Amino acid sequence: MLIIPAENSVNWKRPPWVTLGLMLACLLVFLFYQGGDRRVTEKAIEEYLDSGLQALEAPVYEDYLQRQISFEGNEERVYELQSFQQLRQEGGNVWLAYTLLSDREFYQYMLDNRDVLLAPAERRRWLEQRGDIQSRLMDRLSANQLGLVPADFSLYTLITYQFLHGGWGHIIGNLVFLFLLGFTVEKALGPGRFLLAYLLCGAISGVVFTAFSMGSHIPLVGASGSISGLMGMYVAIYGLQKIRFFYFVGVYFNYFRAPALAILPVWLGKEIYDYWFAGATGIAYMAHAGGLVAGAGMVWLLGKSWLQVNEEFFEPEEDEQDERFTTGYSQAMASLGRMEFDLARRQFEALREHYPDRTVLLEHLYQLAKLRPDLPEYRERARELMNESLSRRQPEQMIEIWQEYLGKGEGHQPLSAEDHNRVLFTSLKQHDLKAAEKAFERLRSTGNELLTTEACRLLVDEFEKLQMTPKARHYRQLLQGG
Structure with missing residues (x-):
């Protein structure tokens, strides 16, 4: 029986570089470092038979x-x-x-x-x-040099054994599982912490294997213990959330949903059962069990500190976000079509909480607020859209919104001196002198002397630069209090 979590898909826009790097490292070690084992073994057999x-x-x-x-x-x-x-x-x-x-x-x-x-x-x-x-x-031979030998225990072999494998079937199976589990855990923890946690799980798995195989001269090789650690981390990250699992029994396979942690005792029980009853299979069952416990334990113990899951991990992928946005946006637009403005406003606000970068939502909220120019909401939406226009380098739109507000909302909820001053600066940069002068008059009417004086100096400089002497003289007189 085989049970594998299958909750996520790979986001190739942000590839799991550490997972791919670990896979490549195992493959290169197998091909180049372990590639000489066959020649050495053949030489040993030849000399052994000759002797x-x-x-x-x-x-x-x-x-x-x-x-x-x-x-x-x-x-x-x-x-x-x-x-x-x-x-x-x-x-x-x-x-x-x-x-x-x-x-x-x-x-x-x-x-x-x-x-x-x-x-x-x-x-x-x-x-x-x-x-x-x-x-x-x-x-x-590679396994005897860098494999984990319980009877000849060395600390460095707790790391090196994880990158050795016993054959093509062994390495292909491990690389498949490393990829299926690794990209999700790497996304959850981040590349650096994922790599350290992966190697640490492998090391703890090796220690457990050594404890249950004390005195053995048979070397342990393979990434299975580390991968078991990934399995433990995977389910601990999701906790009691229901996620999707793929299972394979005989020739039958399918998917089911279950609380993630519910599968941990199933995996652990299987490894312990096989250790006692499966016979001589060459599989290090207790190493797998040690990895499972190590992975889950680290997330539980350090999940609020060193191994804290990235906040964006549980957010939907881009494609899923786009689909959700399209659905919600269509519903809000349908409410607009039925003239259910309060409902549409609530729907757009709910969408904006999840998609704050979608300017179109703010534009709809501004248009809805404009239906009641006497309410403070219209001023707040106008300010938001003006700021958004500036941040998106759309100064013309910012000035247009300001002018529209002057005609509809200024009599009910006046803008602040800072709002008018910002429009004045923007207008001067756009060489829209008419809008700049209008913004100055609005700024002057607020009674803010400091901002008014500074704005007046700017207008004097601008008109002198353009050799518009009467205008420059007018604002110089205002500046001098004349």
């Missing part, structure tokens, strides 16, 4: 598997024993050699018990030849 060590180790390996089955109750190795015995009977020397060389637990078993398992002459030959192949070739 004749297979005849020495094969009987010991059968006994080793039998002991694990009989005395340690490790039923998982029954299939391995049967496969190994079949290989010996059929003469599959290359695969036998690969099996013996790649089982690090068996190598450590022989190393620890060589005095009992081997005669003195065999022991010396084995230590010399097998030790040389192991140190010179097998230990150079």
Whole structure:
């Protein structure tokens, strides 16, 4: 059974660069760094077969598997024993050699018990030849160098193991899940915090794996623990909100909606169950469980500080916003068509709360307010639209709105001196001297001497510059109080 959250789609206008970068890093490591593993392994098999060590180790390996089955109750190795015995009977020397060389637990078993398992002459030959192949070739494999080995724990491998993979199937599966989960969590947390949280989840996942595999020489590789951390963060970010999940059972697949957190115990329970009952699958179930708990735990503990979700994360995508705006705008326009002006005003106001950058909404609200020029709302809408016109570099519209207000609303709710002064400045910049003089007269009537004096100086300078002497003289006299 497979359950994957599928609530969001990728916004390629703002690509998830860190997610894509992590995917590229894993792919490059696999192709170039791990690409040499096959050549090293083939060299090790060739030297191993030439040395004749297979005849020495094969009987010991059968006994080793039998002991694990009989005395340690490790039923998982029954299939391995049967496969190994079949290989010996059929003469599959290359695969036998690969099996013996790649089982690090068996190598450590022989190393620890060589005095009992081997005669003195065999022991010396084995230590010399097998030790040389192991140190010179097998230990150079990527998984043995940078994988997480519980018996040889190193802090740096808590990070490096996350970028190694065991084969094409392993890396493709992980990259698909990394993309499906990563772009959403990256959008929620932001690139920097997402990267740190991703690596930290992988590190905690590695620590959990080490705790449950103490003494093991089998290296852990892969981004699965980090990706499990993303799954935990994903559902913790949404909390009890119902989101969409994709599920796949056998050959059947579909979608369902459920509270995000309700899926966390399902995922966690599956990993713990598989750890105890799934048998030898090569999958680090407890690493996955550790990642899930780490991801969800970090969001819960640090969700109001370091891992706080970006405010815009829960906002609809642009396409969805456009669709919602179009629907709401159509409803408001329909109300206008039916002359239900109060309803239309409320609808436009509600739209403007969600879409404050849509100037057309303010224009409609201004036109509706103009129906009652005696009310203060008309003045406020006029001021808003004048300021909006200036910010959008539409000075002509700003002057036009001001002139219209003078004719309809000034007698009821006069504009302030600052409003007229702003129009005067704008008119001068537009070389609209008629509007500038009109704005000066309105400014002068407000009784604000400071602004009036400054405006008068500006008019004097402007008319002198244009060599309009009578006008300049008139305003100079006003300035001098004459």
